[in-house]
Each structure stands twice: as structure tokens, then as C-alpha cells.
Amino acid sequence: MTNTTQGVLTPxxxxxxxxxxxxxxxxxxAGVVGGVLVVAIVVALLQSGSGLVVWQSVxxxxxxxxxxxxxxxxxxxxxxVLDIVNFAHGALLAVAMFISFGMISATGMHPYLTLVIAIxxxxxxxxxxxxxxxxxxxxxxxxxxxxxxxxxxLLLENGLLMFxxxxxxxxxxxxxxxxxxxxxxxxxxRLYAFLGAxxxxxxxxxxxxxxxxxxxxxxxxxxxxxxxLVGINVRRIHxxxxxxxxxxxxxxxxxxxxxxxxxxxxGEQFNITAFVVVVLGGMGNVVGALVGGLxxxxxxxxxxxxxxxxxxxxxxFVVFILVLFLRPQxxxxxxxx
Amino acid sequence: MSTxxxxxxxxxxxxxxxxxxxxxxxxxxxxxxxxxAIPLPLILPPAQGAVAVRIxxxxxxxVGWNIMSGFGGMFxxxxxxxxxxxxxxxxxxxxxxxxxxxxxxxxxxAVAAAAAVVIGYFSFRYKLQGAYFALxxxxxxxxxxxxxxxxxxxxxxxxxxxxxIPDSSLWMLQFEADSPAYFWVALVLAGAAxxxxxxxxxxxxxxxxxxxxxxxxxxxxxxxxxxxxxLMTVALSAAITAVAGAFYTQYYLFVNPELGFxxxxxxxxxxxxxxxxxxxxxxxxxxxxxxxxxxxVTATLLRTPPEFLGFLQGRSGLDVVLYAVLLILIVRLxxxxxxxxxxxxxxx
Numbered sequence: 001m002t003n004t005t006q007g008v009l010t011p012x013x014x015x016x017x018x019x020x021x022x023x024x025x026x027x028x029x030a031g032v033v034g035g036v037l038v039v040a041i042v043v044a045l046l047q048s049g050s051g052l053v054v055w056q057s058v059x060x061x062x063x064x065x066x067x068x069x070x071x072x073x074x075x076x077x078x079x080x081v082l083d084i085v086n087f088a089h090g091a092l093l094a095v096a097m098f099i100s101f102g103m104i105s106a107t108g109m110h111p112y113l114t115l116v117i118a119i120x121x122x123x124x125x126x127x128x129x130x131x132x133x134x135x136x137x138x139x140x141x142x143x144x145x146x147x148x149x150x151x152x153x154l155l156l157e158n159g160l161l162m163f164x165x166x167x168x169x170x171x172x173x174x175x176x177x178x179x180x181x182x183x184x185x186x187x188x189x190r191l192y193a194f195l196g197a198x199x200x201x202x203x204x205x206x207x208x209x210x211x212x213x214x215x216x217x218x219x220x221x222x223x224x225x226x227x228x229l230v231g232i233n234v235r236r237i238h239x240x241x242x243x244x245x246x247x248x249x250x251x252x253x254x255x256x257x258x259x260x261x262x263x264x265x266x267g268e269q270f271n272i273t274a275f276v277v278v279v280l281g282g283m284g285n286v287v288g289a290l291v292g293g294l295x296x297x298x299x300x301x302x303x304x305x306x307x308x309x310x311x312x313x314x315x316x317f318v319v320f321i322l323v324l325f326l327r328p329q330x331x332x333x334x335x336x337x
Numbered sequence: 338m339s340t341x342x343x344x345x346x347x348x349x350x351x352x353x354x355x356x357x358x359x360x361x362x363x364x365x366x367x368x369x370x371x372x373x374a375i376p377l378p379l380i381l382p383p384a385q386g387a388v389a390v391r392i393x394x395x396x397x398x399x400v401g402w403n404i405m406s407g408f409g410g411m412f413x414x415x416x417x418x419x420x421x422x423x424x425x426x427x428x429x430x431x432x433x434x435x436x437x438x439x440x441x442x443x444x445x446x447a448v449a450a451a452a453a454v455v456i457g458y459f460s461f462r463y464k465l466q467g468a469y470f471a472l473x474x475x476x477x478x479x480x481x482x483x484x485x486x487x488x489x490x491x492x493x494x495x496x497x498x499x500x501x502i503p504d505s506s507l508w509m510l511q512f513e514a515d516s517p518a519y520f521w522v523a524l525v526l527a528g529a530a531x532x533x534x535x536x537x538x539x540x541x542x543x544x545x546x547x548x549x550x551x552x553x554x555x556x557x558x559x560x561x562x563x564x565x566x567x568l569m570t571v572a573l574s575a576a577i578t579a580v581a582g583a584f585y586t587q588y589y590l591f592v593n594p595e596l597g598f599x600x601x602x603x604x605x606x607x608x609x610x611x612x613x614x615x616x617x618x619x620x621x622x623x624x625x626x627x628x629x630x631x632x633x634v635t636a637t638l639l640r641t642p643p644e645f646l647g648f649l650q651g652r653s654g655l656d657v658v659l660y661a662v663l664l665i666l667i668v669r670l671x672x673x674x675x676x677x678x679x680x681x682x683x684x685x
Contacts, residue, residue: 085468133665142467143412147611147668154661161654272479275472311487317480324473325463
């Protein structure tokens with residue numbers, strides 16, 4: 001895998017105000033993305049013939065997209081720093097969701113209160129997974145890591161299936177409400193999930209940008225051996241990063257609980273979506289992941305308008321393939337050598 | 338094809354004194370294995386016979402995957418696409434047009450190979466590598482699954498049920514339940530697949546392919562037609578995987594989008610090879626036997642669990658848990674797989 005040091009993980013090099021060529025390229029691409037979105041929305045309008053339906057989709061898409069962003073942030077962080085394509089991210093999210101579900105049904109606590117448990121639990125699980133399974137595979141072949149995380153995801157999903165069974169479960173949000181937003185109807189749980197995801201995303205950004213730990217993480221991402229030389233314990237940073245990335249999945253699980261039906265395999269779908277978001281935003285780019293999440297949320301909802309019910313992922317995959325082929329470094333990433 | 342497997346080298350080479358070339362030695366071993374396997378369904382109880390057939394289906398998928406990802410070094414995470422195309426093409430032709438499954442199988446091979454060439458062409462043209470390539474193949478398989486699930490002509494989510502005919506017929510690939518004929522047909526197909534993979538690996542094209550895998554830049558600078566050989570490899574790999582899909586449908590008499598194109602199908606193609614040894618001739622064989630036997634052990638365990646595992650009764654997931662554990666252990670402890678590790682020890 002080529003070195004992907006971009007976005008937030010890149011140490012600041014250039015002073016801000018000067019408009020460079022790269023900036024123009026960035027604005028140009030953002031313009032293209034915006035243009036495509038406008039066209040997509042217009043087509044959706046023509047297809048459905050109802051502005052309200054499209055507006056509802058746009059609102060739902062953006063709100064769901066925030067969650068995708070949070071999940072993808074964890075994934076992209078792990079990729080950017082450790083160069084690991086973590087196929088188990090979705091399965092870890094499912095584990096977190098069952099932890100939440102278990103806490104709620106055992107103690108009757110408020111769903112969002114499980115954040116306090118899900119985040120540290122997943123942090124610890126992430127650290128354990130990295131120490132136990134992944135550390136030491138750093139320099140080895142990509143297939144190695146891919147297969148280990150794949151095996152782990154099979155293990156977790158089917159472990160959940162064995163112990164909890166396949167019947168879907170729901171997490172109800174007490175006093176959930178619906179409110180109108182310029183004609184669209186928004187569920188409180190969806191709004192909370194979105195706000196929570198954005199808040200945690202901002203927190204992660206702050207952590208990476210403004211703390212010693214964040215500086216160390218970015219240093220390791222940019223140049224591992226160099227970071228080692230200046231006295232950073234690279235192995236520990238790797239474990240911490242993996243744990244933080246996994247904790248993102250834990251947070252997303254607790255926030256998304258009231259929005260989904262909880263099944264052992266629900267992580268799969270989130271995993272696929274998160275990969276698309278990561279590629280879209282540029283592997284290793286944390287802000288890109290958040291923006292990509294919003295875009296993919298929109299794509300998913302608009303596809304549902306074009307093609308109806310079950311095929312929402314089809315549009316996501318089309319976007320995925322196009323981005324993989326045309327801009328594998330991501331929409332907003334810089335080209336790496 | 339089967340004649341290569343059984344008759345060819347084993348007898349012919351004995352007359353001449355010089356030691357066998359690796360290719361012929363491997364073909365001879367294969368012939369012996371096939372000969373040993375032939376009486377198996379007559380000896381084994383019927384339930385075990387079904388396991389043996391499942392092993393052979395695993396074997397076909399594993400051999401197919403190994404050609405592309407082991408010999409060719411292109412890590413595919415979407416072999417369900419080819420399996421599903423093989424399964425659906427033969428099922429469609431049989432159900433809608435009453436075409437023999439054998440013709441359907443060949444048609445499925447052609448469709449899968451064509452799809453692989455198209456997918457491969459774009460992936461190589463845009464230089465997708467490593468994880469990006471794996472993710473792209475995965476995305477293609479999932480797209481096919483979604484398209485099939487929403488296409489009326491593929492019966493949407495319902496899939497196809499193979500119509501039963503009154504008599505046994507090799508031409509329609511239908512025999513009485515538990516008939517050893519299923520095993521023999523699968524054995525011929527799997528044996529032919531292994532033979533093809535042996536011949537391919539030792540052929541000029543195979544040498545090019547492994548050279549491209551080991552160092553694409555060096556190979557291309559020496560004038561190897563990289564694109565052509567990569568496409569040839571993915572086409573061969575897809576065609577073999579399609580055979581597995583077509584046979585699967587005829588054996589279980591049923592296919593739906595999840596069974597044909599689901600991501601678990603891709604995983605079933607990968608896991609045996611990893612356990613046996615990626616990029617080896619015998620890795621897929623050993624891996625398929627282990628995985629197939631394991632699924633049977635777990636199935637028995639779930640039907641009649643011992644006392645302390647009583648809570649497992651009737652639960653699903655245990656088989657996958659076991660092979661997930663095996664997968665992780667093998668990757669961590671024997672990164673070359675069972676066969677690869679033994680071969681490496683042997684050489685030292």
C-alpha cells in the first residue's frame with residue numbers, strides 16, 4: 001500500500017492564506033461534487049414528482065450520513081496510521097450494539113447512557129485485538145491483515161449469532177418524538193444520532209490536532225521510523241490508534257441503536273458503507289470521512305428514490321467503483337507518489 | 338478433460354526411466370488421489386457421502402480462487418460473482434428453456450469468464466492494487482447480488498428451484514438422492530480443475546503469470562504482455578468457479594441471490610486456500626478437505642451436543658466460528674498455510 005498521508009494526519013506544511021494550485025483543484029472538485037449532487041437531486045425530483053419526498057430524502061440522508069462519517073472516521077484513522085484495512089470494523093460495531101442492547105435490557109438504562117459503556121468497552125476490545133492479533137503484522141503482506149480481520153469479523157458475527165440467536169432485536173428510545181422540518185419529518189433519535197456523531201467527530205479532530213497524543217499519532221502516520229527516532233513508542237501509538245478507531249464504532253453503535261434492528265450481521269452493511277466512505281474521503285483522511293459520510297448518506301437515499309426499496313446500496317457501489325477507478329486517492333485527497 | 342487426470346501420465350511415464358518432471362509428478366499424484374477417491378461413496382454412509390460432495394464443491398471454488406489470487410497474486414474478494422454467474426446461468430437455462438445443465442455449465446463458464454475479463458480489464462487499466470483491488474472485486478460481486486435480487490427475469494429474491502425429473506439422467510445431471518453418481522461427477526470436475534491448475538502453472542502462460550505476480554515491473558520491462566496474461570488468469574479462475582456454482586445448483590436443486598452471490602460465498606472460496614496454502618497446487622485440496630470435514634463435525638456437534646455444550650443445541654454459527662478461529666490461527670502461526678509450510682520445511 002502506498003503511503004497515504006493526507007488530510008488531518010498530515011502535519012501542517014504550508015501557511016494557510018496562499019492560494020495554491022492544489023487549492024484550486026480542491027475547489028474544482030468540490031464544485032464537481034456539488035454539481036453532480038444538484039443534478040442527482042433534480043433527477044430525483046423529476047423521478048418522484050414530489051419535492052417533499054426528495055426533501056425528506058435529503059434530510060434523512062444527511063442525518064444518517066453523519067453516523068456513517070463517524071464509523072468511517074475510525075476506519076480511516078486505522079488505515080492512515082496502521083495501514084490496516086480493517087474488515088472487522090462492522091463486526092466490532094455489532095458487538096458494541098449488543099453490549100448496548102444487553103445493558104438496556106438488563107438494567108433498563110437510557111440508550112444514550114450506554115455510550116459511557118460502549119466507548120470504553122470497544123476501546124479496550126480494540127486494544128486487545130491489536131495487541132493479540134494484529135501487532136507484528138505491520139510490515140507483513142496485506143493479505144495477512146486482510147485475512148486476520150476477515151477471520152475476526154466472521155468470529156465475532158457468528159459468536160453473536162451463537163449466543164444471541166438470529167432474531168432481530170430493537171432498542172427503543174424512551175420519549176422519542178418526531179418533528180417537522182420544512183415539511184420533512186425528522187425523528188428525534190435520528191437528529192440526536194447526527195448531532196452526537198458530529199460532536200464526537202469534532203472531538204476526534206481536536207484530539208488529533210491539539211493534543212500531544214494526536215501529534216504523536218500524526219507523526220507515526222507520517223513517518224514511523226522517524227517518530228521512533230524522536231522517542232515515540234510506535235507500537236503503543238499503533239495500539240492506541242486502533243483502540244480509538246474501534247471506539248468510534250462503539251460510539252456510533254450506541255447512537256445508532258434506536259435507529260436500526262439489532263442483528264448479529266448488521267455490521268456487514270455498515271462496514272461496506274464505511275469502506276465506500278473511506279475511499280471517497282481519501283484513505284486516512286478523517287475530515288474526508290465525515291464529508292464522505294454525508295455524501296454517501298445522500299447517495300443512498302436518492303438511490304432509493306430512483307430504484308426503490310432494496311437497492312439503496314447499488315448507488316453506493318456505483319459511486320464506489322467510480323471513485324476507485326477515477327480517483328483512488330479519494331475525492332479530496334492529494335495524489336501520493 | 339478427465340482423461341488427462343486419470344489415464345495420461347501415470348502409465349505412460351513408467352516406461353521411460355528418467356525422473357518425472359514436476360508437472361507429470363503432480364499429475365501422477367492427482368491420478369492416484371482420484372483413484373483412491375472413486376470407491377469412497379460406496380464405502381461411506383450416505384451422510385458422509387454428502388460431506389464428500391461438499392468437499393469437492395469447496396475444492397472447485399478453492400482451485401478457482403487460487404489460480405487468480407495464489408498464482409496470479411490478484412487478491413479477489415468477490416469470487417461469489419463468478420460462482421453466482423455459473424449457478425444462475427445454468428439454472429436460468431434449465432428452468433426457462435429446459436437446457437441440459439452441462440450446456441448451462443459451459444454457458445455459465447463463458448459468462449463468468451467474460452465478466453471476469455471486463456472487471457479485470459477495468460481494474461488493471463486503472464491500476465487497482467492490493468486492498469483497493471480486493472474492495473473493487475467485492476463491490477462488483479455485491480452489485481451483481483443487488484441487481485439479481487431486483488431483476489424479475491432472475492426471479493428476484495426467490496431464486497430458481499431446479500425442476501425434478503422422474504428418472505436418473507446423466508444428461509440432466511439428476512440422480513436419486515444419495516446416489517454415488519453425484520460424487521463421481523463432482524470428482525471428475527474437481528479432478529479436471531486440479532489437473533488444469535497443474536498444467537496451467539507449468540505452462541508458458543503460467544510462468545509469465547507468476548513472474549508478473551512476483552515483479553510486474555520487471556516482467557513487463559522484459560516484454561511480457563502483462564494485461565493479456567492477467568486477463569487470461571482471471572478468466573480461467575472465473576470459469577472454474579462457475580463450474581462450482583453450476584454444480585452446486587444442480588446438487589442442492591436450488592439457488593437464490595444470497596447463496597449465489599452473497600459475500601459468504603467469496604469467503605468460502607478463500608478460506609480453504611488460506612488454510613491449505615495460497616499459491617500451492619495442493620493447498621486448495623488439503624484446505625477443502627479440512628473445511629469440509631469441519632463443517633460436518635460442527636453440524637453433528639450441534640445436532641447432538643455433549644452435556645457441557647448443551648446450550649448450543651440448534652444454534653447456528655458454530656461452524657463459521659470454528660473455521661474463523663482456524664483461519665486466524667493459520668494466518669498467525671503458519672502464514673504459508675499447511676501445505677506451504679510443509680513444503681518449505683521439506684526444502685530446507
